[in-house]
Amino acid sequence: MKLQHHLGGLENLGPVNVEPRVFVAPWEKRIFGIHTVMMAESDHLSDAAPAYPVKELPTTFRNTWTWASLRTGAEDMQPFAYFKYRYYEKWLMGISQFFIDQGYVTAKELADRTAWYAAQPDAPLPDHPNPAIRQQIESYLEQGDSPYQARPHAARFVPGQKVRVADPDAVDHTRLPGYLRNKQGVIDVVYPGAYGYFVSTGPDGIGAPMPVYRVAFPAETIWGAAKSEPNTVIYADLFDAYLCDSTNQ
Incomplete structure (x- = not known):
């Protein structure tokens, strides 16, 4: 496995972070939520156990996204960059790059939108609730996707x-x-x-x-x-x- 994962036996990596909180900052909860929604809408769930009606969901997201997708993005980071950033910062970078690679947004569009919110931190975020997607997310959280x-x-x-x-x-x-x-x-x-x-x-x-x-x-x-x-x-x-x-x- 690449350097930045499963560090058993390596020395001189500095003190271990024993932060007990799952979320240190409010924005980290949103990143976790985005990842959860992506998993709940993932294409592979139509063939999962249990099967989900993802093909009928009113969403433009049409890709497979699993824990493996998230980890692949993190493992593909340059090791020194990996050690530099916090846990959910790595999640954010992996998810952002995925959306760019899949054509949902361009790098310039993402940069421009980031700069806009940085200049207006109190501006409301987009909010388009959809009952069908909400039900799918709740079902996924309750039943999961078993590899067994x-x-x-x-x-x-x-x-x-x-x-x-x-x-x-x-x-x-x-x-x-x-x-x-x-x-x-x-x-x-x-x-x-x-x-x-x-x-x-x-x-x-x-x-x-x-x-x-x-x-x-x-x-x-x-x-x-x-x-x-x-x-x-x-x-x-x-x-x-x-x-x-x-x-x-």
Whole structure:
């Protein structure tokens, strides 16, 4: 995974921010709301579990937007820029760039509108309530979009089996923590059913439903005994595509 995510074992990154508030400033709530509305109107929900009537929604938004979309935008940031900005500032940049890339707004239009509101901070924001969209958002918040599939998928591994984490090519977005690549662990739990992912990650290997495992790693095998507390075990939920049999290795 790229530098700015899953920073396990990296040193000299400065103090950890222990801010307990979810939203530090009022505008952050609006960014979270925009992201939620985009997910609730996402094209992929027509084939989700449960299925939603998104094709009938009175909206001009006609794209797929999921947590994977948000994370891809953040992971694609230049690492030093990533560390520079606050959490919801990164959300704002990712969402803004998405709307520009998809042609909903031009960079100049966005810049001009930003400058206009900066000069008139008390000006009212657009407000066009729509009952159908509101109902869709409420349904999405209540029911979500489950990646779980109940139909049986044969699991390659069983509890107690030794496995090695793969080292796939770097891609725009992955669910594999970088510090676990090439590490050996033991299957702790085989979760029932199978789990898909919002998007296909290509050579990274996830997308279609597959078994998911909880894998146990002694901390010293990841970061070394000198940097690990004694008797510490790290657990990670990993897709089947990220694991290899290490019995004979």
